[in-house]
Amino acid sequence: MYKVMLVDDDYPALEFLSEMIPWQALDLELQSIHENGASALAYASKHMPDILITDIGMPKMNGLELTEKMKQQKSNLQVAILSCHSEFEYAQKALKLDVQDYLLKDTLELEDISAFLLGIRMKLEQDHQTSVKQLKLENVVERNKHLAKGKFFREIIYQSPFNKKDWFFNDNFSGFKLERRPFIPMLCFIDNYKNRKEFYVSEDVFEFAVQNVIGEVLINCDTDAIYFNFERNKSFILFPYHTSLKEDNYGSLNQALLKMQDALKKYLDVSISFILGDPTKPEDIPFEITNLLKSKRQYFYMETCLIAKKDQDVLDSNKDLFSYYDQAAMELRNLIFEKNTSNIDPFVSKWFEFMQENRFDPDTVKEWILKLLLEIKLKLKTLQYFQSSFKVEILHQEILSIETMDELKLWLINCLKSVLKLTTEALYMSKNKEIAEACMYVAMHIEKKLSLDEVAKHLFLNASYFSRLFKKEVGKTFVEYVKTIKMERAKELLDQTTDTVGNVCDRLGYDNQSYFIKLFKNYVGVTPAEYRGAKVKI
Known part of the structure; x- marks a missing residue:
């Protein structure tokens, strides 16, 4: 909404104009009224209007002087002169000041000034649209110059060393020349x-x-x-x-x-x-x-x-980050299992301080963190509610796009809080919280020997009652369920790691490799080695 200032030492005239002109209908705002030019100029220094309607003959400062001084501050100010004088001299001065209209009070009709104001508003809107288009065009040109500079330098950087010799003599679209x-x-x-x-x-x-x-x-x-x-x-x-x-x-x-x-x-x-x-x-x-x-x-x-x-020499750490993986994985497993979000920040801060001290290669750090998250994903894969919200491809894309330690830390904290929130909500919404909690316990302790008595004790349930309840809710016995989870995990480890069959056996809590191979063959139809060999051929 454009703002209007009225200036006239004839107060009845001011009152008439301020009350009779349909400001709102014209989509205008009467910002202020003044009885002399000096008062109007002082006010305009802080609250410049878009349109000025002023009398000529006033004490302290006449309308032509006021117009001239206000236009010095705002060149596109729209002005209408109100006057009792029809002499050519006044009209000529108004013309030099680029006044939009010269209105005689003696013959002034309300419709005339309303029509003038409507025309001025339309002109201001048109000028604004033109300015916006011009600014957009200038921005496009400036942006293209920036893009041209970047393109020019990328071509120089990525071309052969032989061609770089006299590169700085080249001209390009951006006008750049070194x-x-x-x-x-x-x-x-x-x-x-x-x-x-x-x-x-x-x-x-x-x-x-x-x-x-x-x-x-x-x-x-x-x-x-x-x-x-x-x-x-x-x-x-x-x-x-x-x-x-x-x-x-x-x-x-x-x-x-x-x-x-x-x-x-x-x-x-x-x-x-x-x-x-x-x-x-x-x-x-x-x-x-x-x-x-x-x-x-x-x-x-x-x-x-x-x-x-710029660092002159960057030495690799004498420590192997992945040698600390099992410790971090165990801490993260316990953190998720405890379902306490307040433990996430201390856990992440501890490991990031360690990585900061040793300045491991950034790609190694990202790979290490990605492996931690995938480990949690695999452990929670048996919980159906979690599978759709933790995509490997998305994790991989997001972590690759992160370029600094601070960003990575914030991203990991948010990611772990999201995981914890999802698991907690799913357990809360489960029809049988004891069974959901039991499945979570199995997922988080899959590398251990798991017994029905141990899980029942964790849930503060009678072992016999828990066994019957589990079979009823899950459709298989607890022992069968644990075996299924471990065999599915074994398949994933054989698919996604280079661990030997013996290592996979150890990671799943089996102390007898022959027994593990027998269980795997009964479940999958082939031995672990045959299963991995078939995958490699495919």
Whole structure:
């Protein structure tokens, strides 16, 4: 709704216009009325209207002076002059000020001013639509320039070293052409990118918003730095490096990056981090960018909102993360079995601190966590309510898309809380909670020797009563059920791991391998070795 200001030293005229004009019907808001130009100008400095209707002859400041000063603040202000004067001099001055109408009070009709206001409103709406279209067009052009820069650099980075020699002489659609001077390349990435982008319509819109803020900061810093988006959550800044000893290159760079961090936090509530490369000649920039792209481990373990120099040497930990797998799997199994969500954060924090201290390879960390989750999935597979909500493919895709330790930690905590919530709800909704609890106990302790007495004791039930109840609800005896679960688990281990038959036997709590093989053959129709061999051939 567009806002109107009325200014006239004739109060009856003000009262007449304010009360008789159908403001709401015209989709306008009468913002304020004033009896002199000075008062109107003071008010407009804080609350600028879209439309000004003013008399000419007023004390302190006349209408033409008021119009001129208000148009200096808002050039597209729409103005109608009310006057008792029909002289050419006044009309000429109004014309120079780009006044939309010059209305004589003596001949003024209410329909005339209503028609004027309706026309002005339509013009404002049309101008607004034109501005929006122009802004969209400018954004498209600017976005295409960003995309062109990224495409240009990807072609340079991924082409053969021979072709990189004179790359900086190339022109491209974005207008980019590098000067013959050293630069400090730096890798930029949004912290917690996976979650932050969810607040925007699309990933492209999110990245473009970030690019605009960074571009504005670089322009204001007057650094001649070059910014371009490279690929998903990886962008680069080429910061000019001055060889003069008088220049504090890293001081200026650090100031610009801090301003960038402040602006992104203020306008988009986004945190950004940087890894700085070494001062580099133009012809060697592709190689330095390639080195920064290889800083995956440093990037993975970095704290949020950090400015850091590139690690020169990254040594592998002398510990094997998978040697701690069984311990973590046992703790996670107990955590799920206890159904206490307050234990999830301490469990995840403990293991992530361990991984942070040893800086294991990020791919190894992801593989380790994925294996933990799949282990829980397999243990809970016998609980029918859980199967549809824990897809291996989705887990794999999600964990691959995560690029930092902090994101991975948050994702794992949410994932485990979701698992715990589903299992707890399913147990609560089960027709027979004792049987559901018994099935959960079997799933969580599948690697043990399980007896009916042990489970009945856990449920505080008489063993004979539990045996009859289980057979009635499940349709098979407890012993048959446990055997079925263990044999299905054996098939999964043979399919998905390289464990020997002996290891599979041990993992399922059997101390006699011959007995295990006999049970497996009776259940599946072939021995474990034959079963795995048949799968390999397929």
